[in-house]
Amino acid sequence: MEDLLRNIVDYGLSQGAKYVEARYQFLTGNFISIKNGVVDNVGNYNIRGVGIRVVFQDSIGFSATNIINKESLINACNNAIKIARNSKKRNVKFDYWRDYHDICIVKPKVENRDIEEIINEFKENDKRIVETENRTVFRVFFITKQEEEKLFVNSEGSVIQQKWPIISLFCSLAAVDHQKGFVQRFLHDGGKKGWEIISEIEYEEKLKNEAKILGKILNEAETLKEKGEYDVIIDGEITGLISHEACGHPFEADRILGREAAQGGESYLNLNMLNKEKLGSELLNIVDDPTIEKSSGFYVYDDEGIPARKRYLIKDGIPNEVLLNREYAGYLSTKSNSAARATYYYNEPLIRMANTYIEPKDFTVDEMIEDVKRGIYLKSYMEWNIDDRRWNQKYTGLECYLIENGQIKKMLKNVALEITTGHLFKNIDAIGKDLKFTPGNCGKGEPMQGIPVWFGGPTIRVRKVWIK
Amino acid sequence: MSELDKKAEKLLLALQKKGAEDIILKISNVEDVLIRYANNEVTIPVYSEISNIDLRFGYKNAVLLSTINDVMFDVEKTSENLIKIASNLKEQEVYVKIPSTKYEYPPLIEVDEETKKISELLPAVAEEVINRSLKGRIKKVAGTLEGKIEKIRVITSTGYDLQDIRTTIMLNHRCFSNSTSTGQWAYCARSIKDLDYNLVVEKATQIAEININQKKIEAGNYDIVFSPMIFASLMEHVALAASAYNIELGLSFFIGKLNSKVASDKLTLYEDPHDHKSPAYSRFDDECIPTRKKDVIKNGILITYLHNLRTAKKFGTESTGNAGIVFPLPFNVYIKEGDYKEEEIFKEIKRGLFLVNNWYLRFQNYITGDFSTILRDGIFLIENGEIKQALYGGRLSENFLNLLNSIEGLTNIKYPIKWWEVNIPTYSPYALARNLRITTAE
Numbered sequence: 001m002e003d004l005l006r007n008i009v010d011y012g013l014s015q016g017a018k019y020v021e022a023r024y025q026f027l028t029g030n031f032i033s034i035k036n037g038v039v040d041n042v043g044n045y046n047i048r049g050v051g052i053r054v055v056f057q058d059s060i061g062f063s064a065t066n067i068i069n070k071e072s073l074i075n076a077c078n079n080a081i082k083i084a085r086n087s088k089k090r091n092v093k094f095d096y097w098r099d100y101h102d103i104c105i106v107k108p109k110v111e112n113r114d115i116e117e118i119i120n121e122f123k124e125n126d127k128r129i130v131e132t133e134n135r136t137v138f139r140v141f142f143i144t145k146q147e148e149e150k151l152f153v154n155s156e157g158s159v160i161q162q163k164w165p166i167i168s169l170f171c172s173l174a175a176v177d178h179q180k181g182f183v184q185r186f187l188h189d190g191g192k193k194g195w196e197i198i199s200e201i202e203y204e205e206k207l208k209n210e211a212k213i214l215g216k217i218l219n220e221a222e223t224l225k226e227k228g229e230y231d232v233i234i235d236g237e238i239t240g241l242i243s244h245e246a247c248g249h250p251f252e253a254d255r256i257l258g259r260e261a262a263q264g265g266e267s268y269l270n271l272n273m274l275n276k277e278k279l280g281s282e283l284l285n286i287v288d289d290p291t292i293e294k295s296s297g298f299y300v301y302d303d304e305g306i307p308a309r310k311r312y313l314i315k316d317g318i319p320n321e322v323l324l325n326r327e328y329a330g331y332l333s334t335k336s337n338s339a340a341r342a343t344y345y346y347n348e349p350l351i352r353m354a355n356t357y358i359e360p361k362d363f364t365v366d367e368m369i370e371d372v373k374r375g376i377y378l379k380s381y382m383e384w385n386i387d388d389r390r391w392n393q394k395y396t397g398l399e400c401y402l403i404e405n406g407q408i409k410k411m412l413k414n415v416a417l418e419i420t421t422g423h424l425f426k427n428i429d430a431i432g433k434d435l436k437f438t439p440g441n442c443g444k445g446e447p448m449q450g451i452p453v454w455f456g457g458p459t460i461r462v463r464k465v466w467i468k
Numbered sequence: 469m470s471e472l473d474k475k476a477e478k479l480l481l482a483l484q485k486k487g488a489e490d491i492i493l494k495i496s497n498v499e500d501v502l503i504r505y506a507n508n509e510v511t512i513p514v515y516s517e518i519s520n521i522d523l524r525f526g527y528k529n530a531v532l533l534s535t536i537n538d539v540m541f542d543v544e545k546t547s548e549n550l551i552k553i554a555s556n557l558k559e560q561e562v563y564v565k566i567p568s569t570k571y572e573y574p575p576l577i578e579v580d581e582e583t584k585k586i587s588e589l590l591p592a593v594a595e596e597v598i599n600r601s602l603k604g605r606i607k608k609v610a611g612t613l614e615g616k617i618e619k620i621r622v623i624t625s626t627g628y629d630l631q632d633i634r635t636t637i638m639l640n641h642r643c644f645s646n647s648t649s650t651g652q653w654a655y656c657a658r659s660i661k662d663l664d665y666n667l668v669v670e671k672a673t674q675i676a677e678i679n680i681n682q683k684k685i686e687a688g689n690y691d692i693v694f695s696p697m698i699f700a701s702l703m704e705h706v707a708l709a710a711s712a713y714n715i716e717l718g719l720s721f722f723i724g725k726l727n728s729k730v731a732s733d734k735l736t737l738y739e740d741p742h743d744h745k746s747p748a749y750s751r752f753d754d755e756c757i758p759t760r761k762k763d764v765i766k767n768g769i770l771i772t773y774l775h776n777l778r779t780a781k782k783f784g785t786e787s788t789g790n791a792g793i794v795f796p797l798p799f800n801v802y803i804k805e806g807d808y809k810e811e812e813i814f815k816e817i818k819r820g821l822f823l824v825n826n827w828y829l830r831f832q833n834y835i836t837g838d839f840s841t842i843l844r845d846g847i848f849l850i851e852n853g854e855i856k857q858a859l860y861g862g863r864l865s866e867n868f869l870n871l872l873n874s875i876e877g878l879t880n881i882k883y884p885i886k887w888w889e890v891n892i893p894t895y896s897p898y899a900l901a902r903n904l905r906i907t908t909a910e
Contacts, residue, residue: 138718
């Protein structure tokens with residue numbers, strides 16, 4: 001394969017391309033869905049092909065094929081060049097690097113498990129949920145195990161092989177009480193690891209706990225009577241999502257500079273704000289880090305062949321750096337910080353987050369609650385959304401509580417935190433030490449490229465928030 | 469016949485020989501040209517030719533699914549591996565046989581000569597769309613123009629060997645008169661000849677031109693005129709809620725609502741896979757059942773869920789011809805037009821809003837239908853039937869059943885919409901609805 005890719009890169013150069021890269025991907029996956037304790041679907045898939053990107057006469061062209069032989073790859077390379085040539089000329093300035101030669105393999109602790117054994121385990125999980133809360137009438141598990149292998153070759157001379165497992169456990173639960181209503185919960189766990197994840201996260205206990213909480217919400221949760229200003233304590237499940245949506249996305253250089261304007265939108269951030277304008281409390285540091293081993297967003301080299309590194313997006317409340325690929329680093333006359341990824345071989349690499357999180361500090365949750373006179377504690381969420389400049393956002397709480405005079409008083413339902421990024425970041429006055437990560441599938445681009453990431457955050461406290 | 473077709477036939481025989489039954493193989497060959505543009509220039513053109521096999525079969529009444537994108541696969545090894553996995557499965561709760569009935573199908577429509585030339589024609593169309601938009605206040609445009617030719621063949625162990633061609637041309641175009649003053653429109657067609665890009669340019673530029681000097685929206689309940697962009701997004705969710713699979717999963721606000729009134733009597737929502745101009749024109753579904761035009765909601769009554777063979781058996785009815793390999797889905801969505809002309813529908817509002825577009829529609833609860841969605845590309849205050857003021861910062865925070873029942877009128881022309889937020893081609897007019905909740909960040 002390496003020779004085939006090297007040859008096609010050489011061929012692209014011989015046809016006048018200034019830069020050529022060839023990305024081979026072989027992805028295999030198995031999935032099982034179990035609905036209310038009964039196997040619903042079982043299947044497998046494989047995806048295998050080559051994407052070729054060229055810089056030709058200062059325009060970019062991209063082409064892909066899944067027929068992997070010399071003739072087909074030459075055809076794909078010609079198509080990439082042809083389509084770049086047919087486009088109106090641009091003045092693309094790529095950021096060029098030295099060559100890298102590396103093989104990076106993530107080995108799972110538990111690689112293979114018998115399909116029947118997995119099915120039986122999840123059927124047992126289903127039983128435990130019902131035993132814990134028998135009003136949980138809709139229960140769906142979707143379990144996916146993938147192996148991904150990538151080979152990257154470019155005209156700088158790099159040859160990089162990366163290989164890892166990817167696991168994803170998705171669970172949807174809905175509890176129904178004909179007097180008290182409906183409550184729904186979606187859980188997602190995963191990473192670039194093997195089946196060891198189930199014991200690492202104590203999955204059975206986690207599911208039982210979630211079922212218990214659903215029952216508690218049905219039995220006890222009340223509507224918030226008094227709308228108004230509250231101090232809000234927000235759990236890491238939600239602060240992780242906030243770090244991704246309200247910081248990670250708006251810090252993507254392609255979004256800031258308008259390339260994603262038609263779909264994903266633009267950004268509240270402009271490049272003049274970097275290292276100058278205060279965006280949040282000085283306690284606030286937000287990081288995007290692809291080097292966290294076994295995380296969903298882990299990689300050693302990005303899909304443009306550049307070594308991965310940790311990025312401080314916000315440091316002491318001030319925007320510090322934005323996420324870059326070769327094209328935007330070249331445009332800004334700087335170096336890429338290795339944020340380019342493509343979901344499949346037939347997708348162009350885009351600027352993507354990896355694992356985005358708020359850095360933990362030293363508070364405990366109890367210490368945060370103690371110092372709240374009138375507040376809300378949001379532990380999990382049902383619904384969220386954010387505008388296309390990443391400023392106006394909403395998180396509707398699932399498990400949430402009223403705090404009065406430093407103590408949790410009662411459970412609440414349907415509490416909506418609808419807030420701007422500026423208000424949220426600037427009014428943080430305490431950050432916990434309880435950093436936790438949740439996996440997600442981040443969407444971007446046209447066609448939509450879903451890519452595995454982790455969202456991370458500790459519990460935080462935000463003063464003076466309007467709650468309705 | 470391509471190499472992949474020959475391999476697919478061999479795979480079918482190999483699986484049959486090893487005891488598999490009710491085998492369906494769907495072979496797709498897709499040629500795709502995508503032109504992305506931003507900041508008034510093409511950012512990247514993408515060309516791909518990808519083949520795929522989607523496969524489903526039964527083995528001792530258990531069912532296995534597979535997608536093979538690795539076209540270099542070894543037939544014997546693949547069939548052995550699939551049977552090995554299937555032999556570890558228990559029988560499915562509801563197992564259905566694939567029929568062998570000889571059905572009449574609608575005709576195969578070939579790709580027209582112009583659409584065949586998408587890789588040559590689309591870059592020039594994109595340039596024209598960009599250039600025509602840059603006038604008046606419009607400073608910047610961004611968008612995507614895509615052409616896709618999908619050749620499909622379905623073969624089964626019960627003797628079907630069917631072919632279809634599905635072509636999609638779609639344009640999504642966003643105009644900026646400044647960084648927050650935007651207008652957006654989208655369009656889809658089966659043939660490049662039917663792509664009305666002038667309409668897209670006109671709509672997107674008109675909205676961006678007036679979406680200036682915005683004031684912050686006030687939270688509250690409003691009467692609303694929905695543009696076809698946002699109404700298509702909402703109605704796509706309504707059609708998906710009618711999939712019997714979502715009913716089974718508890719991901720629908722139509723659970724237990726069959727034959728009940730779920731919407732205002734003004735609303736009729738139907739599917740028409742036989743529309744020759746739709747990218748969703750389809751002769752048969754993935755189980756080889758002929759597709760058919762059908763009302764899903766008629767005058768406010770939920771007439772049917774969308775079924776494949778399995779969900780139909782489970783629900784005690786017949787397939788509606790909506791099978792994918794895994795679950796039933798609508799091919800396309802149509803909202804029956806009303807009587808209003810576009811300029812008339814605004815006159816029905818004394819004080820309310822005109823909403824152009826949305827994104828991030830998220831459910832708080834699928835069963836109750838509580839949701840919210842961010843408004844974008846134009847929120848306008850209407851007073852005494854006239855657009856008075858551009859606004860920003862709004863979110864439609866509603867319940868789907870409430871929204872469906874609040875529909876009071878529809879205009880007399882439908883627009884074909886497909887883009888990021890509307891995956892299924894949806895044909896929507898403007899719609900008038902009363903007393904819906906808008907929220908905003910304080």
